[in-house]
Amino acid sequence: MTGMRRLTHIIPHPSVRRLRVYAFDPQSSVELDTAIINDTVIELPWETRWEDKLEPGPTNDYLEVIDYDPSSDLFYAPVDLNAPSLLAQDGFSPSEGNPQFHQQMVFAVAMRTVRNFERALGRVVLWAGDRDAPKFSLDRNFTRRLRIYPHALRERNAYYSPTKRALLFGYFKHVEGKTAFSSWVFTCLSQDIVAHETTHAILHGMQQRSIEASNFDSLAFHEAFADIVALLQHFSLTNVVRHQLMQSRGSLREPGLLNGLALQFGHATGRRGALRYALQYLEPPVPATANATTDGERGSEESLPKTLSNTSEAHARGGFLVAAIFDAFVTIYERRTADLFRLARASAVSNQDYFSGELVDRLAREAGKAADQVLRMCVRGLDYTPPVDLHFGEYLRAIITADTDLVGNDPMRYRIAFVEAFRKRGITVPGCISMAPDSLLWDAPDLAETPEFGKTAADAEDGLSNVFSHLLASLELSVSLQPWGSNHVHGTSGGGRRNLRETAVGVIQRNQARIYEWFKKDSPYDEGWEKLVGMRLLAFDDPLRKVPVVDIPTLWTGKPNAAGELPKVPRLEVHSARIARRAGPDGQETHQLIIQMTQKRRGYDDPADQDKADHGDSTVLSREPDFWFRGGATLHIDLRDGKLIRIIRKDVCDNRRLAAQRDFRIGKTSGQAMGFRVSETPEPFALLHRSLE
Structure with a gap:
């Protein structure tokens, strides 16, 4: 027919890209209690016009996955997440034996971590530049993409490399004991480990002197903050949260998947459970006695539990900060849901259990909202810290000040929950006359002497x-x-x-x-x-x-x-x-x-x-x-x-601060020159993470 026109409709891009991942790690897929929830989906915003398009690797505006295995001298074929067959089924299904799924998983988890930071910070995430480049050159200020190597090491380690500006994940064979899961352990298949290492890279990009060990809290903060991000991101997986809350009858104070990190890695390295638990230091420490150790080591069986003052190893010391923030989160969750429990009990028939599926759904949503708000508070606080020599107490001041700047009214008493949790861990704030939130705010410039x-x-x-x-x-x-x-x-x-x-x-x-x-x-x-x-x-x-x-x-x-x-x-x-x-x-x-x-x-x-x-x-x-x-x-x-x-x-x-840093370096404070070993290496996280074997 003549004179007819063909009308075409422009098909918009999808709003999200869905990628399948392990919710925790492969071990949880072969255990009856957790297999039903371990295969989950991460939704990422589809690439915008002002970002690079997603290419095989995967490679996008932020990340470049390079799957070279130096132990085997092999390059694994890069995954193309835009392939129609993969788009139709949300990527590869979770698999320990498929290297392309490994690439998909590290990309999905790392990008989700990036997006969570950007929502809280109010700006784009930038990776650290090359400090050896000429001053004010682009390379000095900006690394185009963070590189991720899913199979970089055949060892029990995974770490962020500041010199390479890359994430290096290891894998190893677990031969001890009889287990139901694979004898090979891939750290790139643990959501917790991927989120942890990505957080190290983001934090280094924000504060490039943060990787320098100047006191016991500096690298402990790096480790603790990375754990906090990994833990709070658990609560965005609604089906997982619902399942775990049903088992714990709504409690978040019982050890489990939600408050543990890297379960499979922990088992494979000789622990009875996860690599670390947020609840490890949840209860206030027992007062120290003359028999307590003072060098940060475990000591004899008669020694009392660790306190912050006698703990120097970065992960153990960071555990106090993790416990404080997780305790604050749990307290906030309990305050948000107290009315739900009361209403459920009041409406239940005398011979009927009040704990219903509808209640679990509401609890899971409230836990997700509380975790998201606490994560944002923690991330926003990073912009309120001094650029060097950070201490835990100063981070509390940063969180309180950042939240007060944005949210003047605090009807749910979030800030008090943080203060109380820090106080119970023995985390003090020198220079403040009170632990009340308004006393912890950073001061305005003192112009009395100017x-x-x-x-x-x-x-x-x-x-x-x-x-x-x-x-x-x-x-x-x-x-x-x-x-x-x-x-x-x-x-x-x-x-x-x-x-x-x-x-x-x-x-x-x-x-x-x-x-x-x-x-x-x-x-x-x-x-x-x-x-x-x-x-x-x-x-x-x-x-x-x-x-x-x-x-x-x-x-x-x-x-x-x-x-x-x-x-x-x-x-x-x-x-x-x-x-x-x-x-x-x-x-x-x-x-x-x-x-x-x-x-x-x-x-x-x-x-x-x-x-x-x-x-x-x-x-x-x-x-x-x-x-x-x-x-x-x-x-x-x-x-x-x-x-x-x-x-x-x-x-x-400040000569007092200089003397304290000197004492830290030479081991005068702890009896061991841990500060010297860590502060002198260009790869602090390789050293710290290897110490967990």
């Missing part, structure tokens, strides 16, 4: 905002859309599209450079900034310095010249300048610029050498230091009015 800012306005607070506004005016506070195809960087496909993460990195990089130059430039307010941020910005003989201050030569980190003179201006680093836009549960919003800066100082294991160097002894300063001692600050700027609302600092000239 009168110079008051010269530009009616008071110092307005003056500080006026001075800082000059910097804000030079920054890019939103993404500017370039012509299509003009913002591409290395490793990307052809033109004709925009990539949100690439654009964000460009904005961050330019803002970092501008912030660096602004603080480096001479200013009449430099002395005030020194006091506020805890770093040194002026040369020791600068004529602008009106008030005498103690100038420590170990801050001037360049090498002496031929005359033995050190550079007169200390160096500083701007680690991040990221914009976060967050939404609260009731529509609340925050718009913040978060800046992190650090500065380093020469440190020496011998206090006598430290004293000589601090007083300018060129014989000591001319050689490499034993370690680097760092200080720095996290700055929060409210983008709604440009006000600098908070500075969270660690003073680089």
Whole structure:
């Protein structure tokens, strides 16, 4: 027929990509109690126009799965998740013997972890760059994709490699005892292990000095936080949560799959249960006596249970933080569901069990909501920590302050649940007169000692905002859309599209450079900034310095010249300048610029050498230091009015903190030089995770 037109309908992309995975690990699929729930599906948002398309590997905008097995010298064929046969059945079915399912599973779990972080942070996740690259180069600030190797090691280990910016998963043969599951254990098939290692990579990308061991809490925090993310993600699997709550009659305080980590790995390494349990330290510790050990080791059978003060090993110490946060979560869940239990009991017939399937469904939903909210609180708190030398108590302050900024009213008393759980674990907050949530908030900038800012306005607070506004005016506070195809960087496909993460990195990089130059430039307010941020910005003989201050030569980190003179201006680093836009549960919003800066100082294991160097002894300063001692600050700027609302600092000239880091390194505190071993290795997680064998 002539004159007819064919109408076509554009078929939109699906909203989600569904991928089948093990809910826990392969062992749970061959046990009658858990086989029915262990095969589950993860739903990921379909790739957007502003992201790279999913390619075989799988490879997308964030991840690149490379399945090379060096022990066998084999490359396994990459899985193509866009193949019609796989799209039709939600990917490969779970299988220990199919390497392509292994690729599918690590990709699905890692991407789910990334998306959970992005929802809480209010910005895209970026991987750590190469610190050895030239300053302000793209490679220094941005790793295009995190690489994942499902079969990288034939050993009992899995870890995040900061030097490779990659996740390396091991596998090994389990030959001891008689078990119902496979004799081969693949760490890449454990949701907990994959989520744990992905969290290490995300946290390193956010805070690049976080992998440096400066105290007993630093790497313990890294391990604990990774466990917390893995544990709370259990509760997004509704069918699994429902099954477990039915067995425990609604309780989350009984040991089980929901509060344990890496069950199969734990069995294969000689444990009777999971690798770690969130409930391990759930009850308050027994008060110590003279017979208790003080070196963090188990000691004799007569020794009392561990307390935080006598525990130094990273995983064991991190267990206290895990228990505190999980306890807070369980308390919140119990408060949210108390009315449901009361109503169910009241409506039950005298000879009928009140615990019904409908009640379990409601409990599972409430557990999922509570876990999601607690996870968001924990992730948001990361932006409220100092950039170096983190302690557990400071993380509690970070969580409380971040939640108060976003959710002013706390009718369910979430913040009190956190405070109480930390207090029961013996986690203290030095410098706070009370453990009440309002007393734990990070303080606003103290302008009492910086009168110079008051010269530009009616008071110092307005003056500080006026001075800082000059910097804000030079920054890019939103993404500017370039012509299509003009913002591409290395490793990307052809033109004709925009990539949100690439654009964000460009904005961050330019803002970092501008912030660096602004603080480096001479200013009449430099002395005030020194006091506020805890770093040194002026040369020791600068004529602008009106008030005498103690100038420590170990801050001037360049090498002496031929005359033995050190550079007169200390160096500083701007680690991040990221914009976060967050939404609260009731529509609340925050718009913040978060800046992190650090500065380093020469440190020496011998206090006598430290004293000589601090007083300018060129014989000591001319050689490499034993370690680097760092200080720095996290700055929060409210983008709604440009006000600098908070500075969270660690003073680089704090000699008490320097002495504490020295004691940690040489083992003076614990009786073993654990700090030296961990702080000197470029692969701290390989060392820490291998210690669990």
